[in-house]
Amino acid sequence: MGKFLSSSIGQKVIMSLTGLFLITFLIVHLIGNLQLILSQDEGYSFNSYAYFMTNNPVIKLTSYGLYAFILLHAIQGTYLYIQNKKARGSQGYAVTRYRTAGESKNSIYMGSLGLVILAFIIVHMVQFWAQMHFTDNVGAFTAEGYEGAKDLYALVSKTYENIWIVLFYVASMVFIAFHLWHGFRSAFQTLGLNHKKYTPFIKALGWSYAVLVPFGFAVIPVVMYLRHQGIL
Amino acid sequence: MPFQSNVPPGELSDKWKQYRSSMPLVAPNNKRRLEVIIVGTGLAGGAAAATFGELGYNVKVFTFHDSPRRAHSIAAQGGINAAKNYQNDGDSVYRLFYDTIKGGDYRSREANVHRLAEVSVNIIDQAVAQGVPFARDYGGLLANRSFGGVQVSRTFYARGQTGQQLLLGAYQSLSRQISLGNVQLFNRHEMVDLVMEDGKARGIIARNLLTGETERHAAHAVVLGTGGYGNVFYLSTNAMNSNGSAAWRAVKQGAYMANPCFTQIHPTCIPVSGEYQSKLTLMSESLRNDGRVWVPRKQDDAAAIREGKRTGLDIAEGDRDYYLERRYPAFGNLVPRDVASRAAKTACDEGLGVSPTGLAVYLDFDAAIERYGKSRAHSLNEYSADDMRIRELGVAVIAEKYGNLFEMYEKITGEDPYVMPMKIYPAVHYTMGGLWVDYNLQTNIPGLFAIGEANFSDHGANRLGASALMQGLADGYFVLPYTIGTFLSQEIRNPMVDPEGPAFKDAEAKAQARIEKIMSINGTKSAETFHRELGKIMWEYCGMARNAEGLQKGRRMIRELRDEFWSSVYVPGRIKEYNPELEKALRVADFLELGELMMLDALDRNESCGGHFREEYQSEEGEALRRDDEYAYVSAWEWDDNDPILHKEELIFENVELKTRSYK
Amino acid sequence: MENMKLKLKVWRQGGKYTKPQFVTYDLDGVSDHMSFLEMLDVLNEKLINLKEDPIAFEHDCREGICGTCSLVINGYPHGPMQQTTACQLHMRHFRDGETITIEPWRSRAFPIVKDLVVNRDAFDRIIQAGGYISVDTGQAQDGNAIAIEKDQASHAFDAATCIGCGACVAACPNASAMLFTAAKVSHLAQIPQGKVEADSRVQRMIAQHDAEGFGKCSNITACEAECPKAISVEHIARLNRQYIASSLGSEKVVS
Structure with a gap:
C-alpha cells in the first residue's frame, strides 16, 4: 500500500479521491447556502440549517474529514508541483506553446489555481467559521428549538454589504470554476475511468458542474448585496 | 581460407530437418561459458541476440543507435511472407521456395532458400506470441495481402508498419534478456574493426560514440547483423546512418563479399525534388495491389505535364498507357520490383516522365476508389449512390488500407494523393549482395557470421517484396541459433582471447591510427560532399542500367574520388567527443572502396539478371537476358587494394529448372 | 518558393x-x-x-x-x-x-x-522493466490458434505505433513519460497473449518510470497533442486502471 501511495499514480489517486470528495462537498454546501437567498424568511431556514450542520455528530465528524482532505489535497498538490518542476530540469524552454488534446489549457495551471483557491478558503474560513466559533461577534439565533444557536445569517448578510468582499467572492468562484473545469474530468481519468461510451457524459457533467456550482455560489453574495442596496 | 557452401546432403525438403537433428550441440552448462558478440540490433541482430540470450550464451550486443529499437528494419512497411496457406489459395513451402528462387532470377542457393521457406511459418507464430498486432479479418484470424511476383496471398502485415511492429517484438524480447542479465547492451557503440587471431574472428574494436574512446571486446564468435549498403548510392530509401562499414571492415580482414552489384531498385518511391535531397522515401509495394501505374501515351501530353500546363487528371483514359498491364498481363501492376523499375525507367527515357525532372510515373488509385466505393455502397444497401458518394466511400476504404502512406506522401510532396495520382520513381532500396556465407551463415572467416541483409544468401539477383523481414527474422530466430553450434561446439575447450593481448592491442592501434589519419587531413570538403559525389557516380554507372564502358569509367572515377577524399576531406571536431561528422567520414571512406567493388562485380557479370541489367545483354523486347551457362555462380570477392580477386561458388540447381523469367 | x-x-x-x-x-x-x-x-x-x-x-x-x-x-x-x-x-x-x-x-x-541531442536510455530501461511478453523463441503455438477481434487488435495496434521519440515527455509541462509507458502497457494488455503477466508488467514499468525521474501525469493531454502518432490519453487511463487494480485488487506482490 505504501508503495502504491508513493508511486506517481498513487499520488495522483490521492489527488483524485480527495478532489472528488471536495466536489461532492461543494454540492451539499451550495444547497445549504442557497437558503440564504431562496427562502426569504429573515434567515430562519439558513440558521436552522447551520445549526443542524454544527451540531449533528455525523456531520461534525465529516467536517473534520473535510478539513483533512482540503489539507491533504493542498499538500499533495504542492508536493506534486515541486516534483514536476524538478522533472523538467533546471533549464526550461525558451519558447513554450502548449497544445492539448481535448483538455483546456487551464489544466497546466492547476497548481497556481489551487494556491489561489487555498487563499480564498483561508479568508472564507476566517470570515465566517472562525468568527462563529472563536468570537462573540455573532449574535444569538432566537428561535424555538434552537437553543444556543448563533445568527449566522446576520453575519453573512452584514459581510456581503461590502462591495469589495462581494467582488472577491465572485472572482474566487471564477478561479474555482477553472479548477473544476479540469479537475472534475481529470479525477475520473486518473482513476482509469475513461470509456468510449461514458466519457463524453462525464465530460459534459464535469463542465456543467464547473460552471453551475461556482455560479450558484457567486449568485449568493451578489443577490444579498443587491437586496441590501434595495435594487432587488 | 575455407570456401565451401557446406550444404548438407539429402533431399531438398529434408536437408534442414535432418541437419538440425544431427548437427553438433553445445550443452547448456557450456553455453554459459561462451561469449557471442552481435553487431546490429535490427530484425536479424535483435532476434539473434534475444534468442542467444534465451539459450544461455553470454551475449554482447552493439548498436550505433541510442536504442536497439531504432534499427532501420523499423521502416519496413508492407509485410512479411510466410507459407501458411491460411487463405487456402494453394500456397506451400515449396511454392514460396520456388517463387523466391524464380524472383531472385536463379542466382541464389537452393538449400538456403528452401530452409527460409520452411521456417517462415514459425516466424509468424513467434511474432504473434510476442504480441505483434498483425492485421486481422472480421473473424479475428490473421489477414493476408499480395505482393509483387507471386500469385498467392501470403503476406502478413500490420498496417503500413510491419517492420516497426516486428522489430519492436524482437526489441522487447531483447529487452527481456537484457533485464535478465543474459545480454549486455552497448548502445551508441560502432564497430570499427574486426579482431582476428589464428585465422578466426575473436572480437571487435568498438568506438564509444559518446566519448570517442575505442574499446576492445573479445568473444568466441562474432555475428554481423548490420544491414545492407544501399547508402553507397547516397540517395536511397535507407536511413541516413545505415552503412556498410561493419561488413566492409570484415572484408578488409579477408571475408569475401558476394554479389556486391546486386542492388534492388524499388519502383515506388517519391521522386527526387532537388539537389539538397538527403534521402528518398518509399511508398510500400502493397500500393501496387490497388494502384495502377501509367504514363501519357503521347510525348506532348507528358511535356505539358512537366511544364505544369496540365495535370494527370487532364489526360483522357484513352491517352494513358498502363504500361505494366499492357506489357505483363499475367502479373500486371504486381510484377517483381526489378521489372517494374526498369519499365518506369524505359517510359521516362522515352520522354514520357511526368515530373519537372522528367523522372516520375503515375501511380493511380482512381479505379480502386471507384471499385471499393461501389462495393461499399452495395454492402451499405445504398444502391442509388451517386458518383460523389461512391467516391467518398471508396476514399474511405483506401484510407483504411493505406492511410498512413497517403499521409506521408502528402506531407512530403504537398499534394493530395486522393485527388491527384501519386508520382513515383524507382530508388535504391535493398542490397541482395553481402558477405559470403555458407549454409551455416558463417563467412569464410571461421567464427564470423553474417545474418539478415548483411549476408548474400537468399535473394539472388532480386528480392521479392516482404521477404526481407522474413529472412532477417529467420536468420536471427530460427537458423543461426542452431547453426552457430557447429562452430561453437568446437570452441568449448578454447579460452576466450585476452582483450589485453597483442591481437587486440594491434587491432585497436590500427583502428585509432585510421581515425587519426582521417582527422589529420584537415582538407576543405565535407564527408557529405564526397558521399554525394560517390552516389552520383554509382547511380549513373552502376544503377538501373549498366554497360561495360560506363562501369570501367565509373571505377576510374571512384578511385580518383577516393584519392581526393584521403587528401582533402575535412572533419570538424575532435576524436574523443561525440562527433557525428567523424562517424560519417569513416563510413564514406569504406563506401569509396565498396563502390569500386560493385563496379567490378557488375563488369564481371556479362549478363542481365534481376536487379543487375547490363544493356549489352537484353532481348529484343528489352527484357533481361540471363546467361546461365557462364554466370550461374555467386561471385565472392576477396579485397585487394589494387585488384580484388574473384572466387566463384557454382550454383547447382537440382530441384528447379532454370527458365527465362516471364511475368507476361 | x-x-x-x-x-x-x-x-x-x-x-x-x-x-x-x-x-x-x-x-x-x-x-x-x-x-x-x-x-x-x-x-x-x-x-x-x-x-x-x-x-x-x-x-x-x-x-x-x-x-x-x-x-x-x-x-x-x-x-x-x-x-x-x-x-x-x-x-x-x-x-x-x-x-x-x-x-x-x-x-x-x-x-x-x-546541442540538440539528448540521451533517452531511460525509455529503454522502462521497456526492460517489463514491456514485453515472456516467450522464448520456439515456444509459440500456431498464429491462428487465438482469434483476436479485429477492433481489439486495432486498438492494441493504436498503442503499439509508439515510436519512442520522447515528444510526449518534451511536451508535458510535468515532463512525465506516462504516455510512452501507457502505450506499451496498453498494447500488451489488450491482447490475450499479453494479459498473462499484465499485473507485474504495469507494476514494474511504473516503478521504473518513477525511478527515472519523470514527472507525474496531471492529465493535461499535451502529450497526445504532440505525439507524432497521435496516441490517445485513453491508454493512460487504461494504465491507471491496471495499476490501481493490480496494486489494490490483486494478491500478487511484485518486487
Missing part, C-alpha cells in the same frame, strides 16, 4: 560551447520543398565549409518511424504540424523571413549529450 531567408536561434551546448547558449544563424537559399532536417543539413554544410562546429542533431530514417529526431521547434516538439515528426516537416509550413527557435527535449531524465 525557392529562396527563403530564415533566422535560426539554435541551442548550442558542449564542444566549444562550454557555456550553453542560443546562437543565431542567418540562412538563405532555403527551398520550401526541403524538409526541416534538410534545411539544417544545408546550414551544417555551410558551417563545415567555414570550419565551424556543425550543429549536432539526431536523425536517422527521415520517414517518421525510427523516432530518432528530437527537436522542439518554435515551442512545439517536432514542430508546429501535428502528427508529423521533425524529419517529415517541410519548409513550406514556414514563412520567408521567419525566426525559428530550435531547442532540445527538456527533461531531467533526458540529459543533453550535445
Whole structure:
C-alpha cells in the first residue's frame, strides 16, 4: 500500500479521491447556502440549517474529514508541483506553446489555481467559521428549538454589504470554476475511468458542474448585496 | 581460407530437418561459458541476440543507435511472407521456395532458400506470441495481402508498419534478456574493426560514440547483423546512418563479399525534388495491389505535364498507357520490383516522365476508389449512390488500407494523393549482395557470421517484396541459433582471447591510427560532399542500367574520388567527443572502396539478371537476358587494394529448372 | 518558393560551447520543398565549409518511424504540424523571413549529450522493466490458434505505433513519460497473449518510470497533442486502471 501511495499514480489517486470528495462537498454546501437567498424568511431556514450542520455528530465528524482532505489535497498538490518542476530540469524552454488534446489549457495551471483557491478558503474560513466559533461577534439565533444557536445569517448578510468582499467572492468562484473545469474530468481519468461510451457524459457533467456550482455560489453574495442596496 | 557452401546432403525438403537433428550441440552448462558478440540490433541482430540470450550464451550486443529499437528494419512497411496457406489459395513451402528462387532470377542457393521457406511459418507464430498486432479479418484470424511476383496471398502485415511492429517484438524480447542479465547492451557503440587471431574472428574494436574512446571486446564468435549498403548510392530509401562499414571492415580482414552489384531498385518511391535531397522515401509495394501505374501515351501530353500546363487528371483514359498491364498481363501492376523499375525507367527515357525532372510515373488509385466505393455502397444497401458518394466511400476504404502512406506522401510532396495520382520513381532500396556465407551463415572467416541483409544468401539477383523481414527474422530466430553450434561446439575447450593481448592491442592501434589519419587531413570538403559525389557516380554507372564502358569509367572515377577524399576531406571536431561528422567520414571512406567493388562485380557479370541489367545483354523486347551457362555462380570477392580477386561458388540447381523469367 | 531567408536561434551546448547558449544563424537559399532536417543539413554544410562546429542533431530514417529526431521547434516538439515528426516537416509550413527557435527535449531524465541531442536510455530501461511478453523463441503455438477481434487488435495496434521519440515527455509541462509507458502497457494488455503477466508488467514499468525521474501525469493531454502518432490519453487511463487494480485488487506482490 505504501508503495502504491508513493508511486506517481498513487499520488495522483490521492489527488483524485480527495478532489472528488471536495466536489461532492461543494454540492451539499451550495444547497445549504442557497437558503440564504431562496427562502426569504429573515434567515430562519439558513440558521436552522447551520445549526443542524454544527451540531449533528455525523456531520461534525465529516467536517473534520473535510478539513483533512482540503489539507491533504493542498499538500499533495504542492508536493506534486515541486516534483514536476524538478522533472523538467533546471533549464526550461525558451519558447513554450502548449497544445492539448481535448483538455483546456487551464489544466497546466492547476497548481497556481489551487494556491489561489487555498487563499480564498483561508479568508472564507476566517470570515465566517472562525468568527462563529472563536468570537462573540455573532449574535444569538432566537428561535424555538434552537437553543444556543448563533445568527449566522446576520453575519453573512452584514459581510456581503461590502462591495469589495462581494467582488472577491465572485472572482474566487471564477478561479474555482477553472479548477473544476479540469479537475472534475481529470479525477475520473486518473482513476482509469475513461470509456468510449461514458466519457463524453462525464465530460459534459464535469463542465456543467464547473460552471453551475461556482455560479450558484457567486449568485449568493451578489443577490444579498443587491437586496441590501434595495435594487432587488 | 575455407570456401565451401557446406550444404548438407539429402533431399531438398529434408536437408534442414535432418541437419538440425544431427548437427553438433553445445550443452547448456557450456553455453554459459561462451561469449557471442552481435553487431546490429535490427530484425536479424535483435532476434539473434534475444534468442542467444534465451539459450544461455553470454551475449554482447552493439548498436550505433541510442536504442536497439531504432534499427532501420523499423521502416519496413508492407509485410512479411510466410507459407501458411491460411487463405487456402494453394500456397506451400515449396511454392514460396520456388517463387523466391524464380524472383531472385536463379542466382541464389537452393538449400538456403528452401530452409527460409520452411521456417517462415514459425516466424509468424513467434511474432504473434510476442504480441505483434498483425492485421486481422472480421473473424479475428490473421489477414493476408499480395505482393509483387507471386500469385498467392501470403503476406502478413500490420498496417503500413510491419517492420516497426516486428522489430519492436524482437526489441522487447531483447529487452527481456537484457533485464535478465543474459545480454549486455552497448548502445551508441560502432564497430570499427574486426579482431582476428589464428585465422578466426575473436572480437571487435568498438568506438564509444559518446566519448570517442575505442574499446576492445573479445568473444568466441562474432555475428554481423548490420544491414545492407544501399547508402553507397547516397540517395536511397535507407536511413541516413545505415552503412556498410561493419561488413566492409570484415572484408578488409579477408571475408569475401558476394554479389556486391546486386542492388534492388524499388519502383515506388517519391521522386527526387532537388539537389539538397538527403534521402528518398518509399511508398510500400502493397500500393501496387490497388494502384495502377501509367504514363501519357503521347510525348506532348507528358511535356505539358512537366511544364505544369496540365495535370494527370487532364489526360483522357484513352491517352494513358498502363504500361505494366499492357506489357505483363499475367502479373500486371504486381510484377517483381526489378521489372517494374526498369519499365518506369524505359517510359521516362522515352520522354514520357511526368515530373519537372522528367523522372516520375503515375501511380493511380482512381479505379480502386471507384471499385471499393461501389462495393461499399452495395454492402451499405445504398444502391442509388451517386458518383460523389461512391467516391467518398471508396476514399474511405483506401484510407483504411493505406492511410498512413497517403499521409506521408502528402506531407512530403504537398499534394493530395486522393485527388491527384501519386508520382513515383524507382530508388535504391535493398542490397541482395553481402558477405559470403555458407549454409551455416558463417563467412569464410571461421567464427564470423553474417545474418539478415548483411549476408548474400537468399535473394539472388532480386528480392521479392516482404521477404526481407522474413529472412532477417529467420536468420536471427530460427537458423543461426542452431547453426552457430557447429562452430561453437568446437570452441568449448578454447579460452576466450585476452582483450589485453597483442591481437587486440594491434587491432585497436590500427583502428585509432585510421581515425587519426582521417582527422589529420584537415582538407576543405565535407564527408557529405564526397558521399554525394560517390552516389552520383554509382547511380549513373552502376544503377538501373549498366554497360561495360560506363562501369570501367565509373571505377576510374571512384578511385580518383577516393584519392581526393584521403587528401582533402575535412572533419570538424575532435576524436574523443561525440562527433557525428567523424562517424560519417569513416563510413564514406569504406563506401569509396565498396563502390569500386560493385563496379567490378557488375563488369564481371556479362549478363542481365534481376536487379543487375547490363544493356549489352537484353532481348529484343528489352527484357533481361540471363546467361546461365557462364554466370550461374555467386561471385565472392576477396579485397585487394589494387585488384580484388574473384572466387566463384557454382550454383547447382537440382530441384528447379532454370527458365527465362516471364511475368507476361 | 525557392529562396527563403530564415533566422535560426539554435541551442548550442558542449564542444566549444562550454557555456550553453542560443546562437543565431542567418540562412538563405532555403527551398520550401526541403524538409526541416534538410534545411539544417544545408546550414551544417555551410558551417563545415567555414570550419565551424556543425550543429549536432539526431536523425536517422527521415520517414517518421525510427523516432530518432528530437527537436522542439518554435515551442512545439517536432514542430508546429501535428502528427508529423521533425524529419517529415517541410519548409513550406514556414514563412520567408521567419525566426525559428530550435531547442532540445527538456527533461531531467533526458540529459543533453550535445546541442540538440539528448540521451533517452531511460525509455529503454522502462521497456526492460517489463514491456514485453515472456516467450522464448520456439515456444509459440500456431498464429491462428487465438482469434483476436479485429477492433481489439486495432486498438492494441493504436498503442503499439509508439515510436519512442520522447515528444510526449518534451511536451508535458510535468515532463512525465506516462504516455510512452501507457502505450506499451496498453498494447500488451489488450491482447490475450499479453494479459498473462499484465499485473507485474504495469507494476514494474511504473516503478521504473518513477525511478527515472519523470514527472507525474496531471492529465493535461499535451502529450497526445504532440505525439507524432497521435496516441490517445485513453491508454493512460487504461494504465491507471491496471495499476490501481493490480496494486489494490490483486494478491500478487511484485518486487
